[in-house]
Amino acid sequence: MDRIETLEERIAHLTRAVEDLSDVVARQTAEIDQLTRLTRLLAEREAEREADGDAPAANQRPPHW
Numbered sequence: 001m002d003r004i005e006t007l008e009e010r011i012a013h014l015t016r017a018v019e020d021l022s023d024v025v026a027r028q029t030a031e032i033d034q035l036t037r038l039t040r041l042l043a044e045r046e047a048e049r050e051a052d053g054d055a056p057a058a059n060q061r062p063p064h065w
Contacts, residue, residue: 001009
């Protein structure tokens with residue numbers, strides 16, 4: 001193999017690796033966005049519960065106290 005063919009082969013492999021990594025980043029971005037929305041929703045629900053005076057069981061004394 002001459003030098004140009006070797007370089008072309010390397011470029012092809014690197015291009016494929018960059019495309020694969022780009023796909024991974026795109027999937028991770030979508031998942032992070034989804035998890036961010038879910039976290040925001042759960043935080044809003046918890047804030048509403050606290051505002052209504054419905055403390056979670058972990059913050060209440062057991063009935064035998």
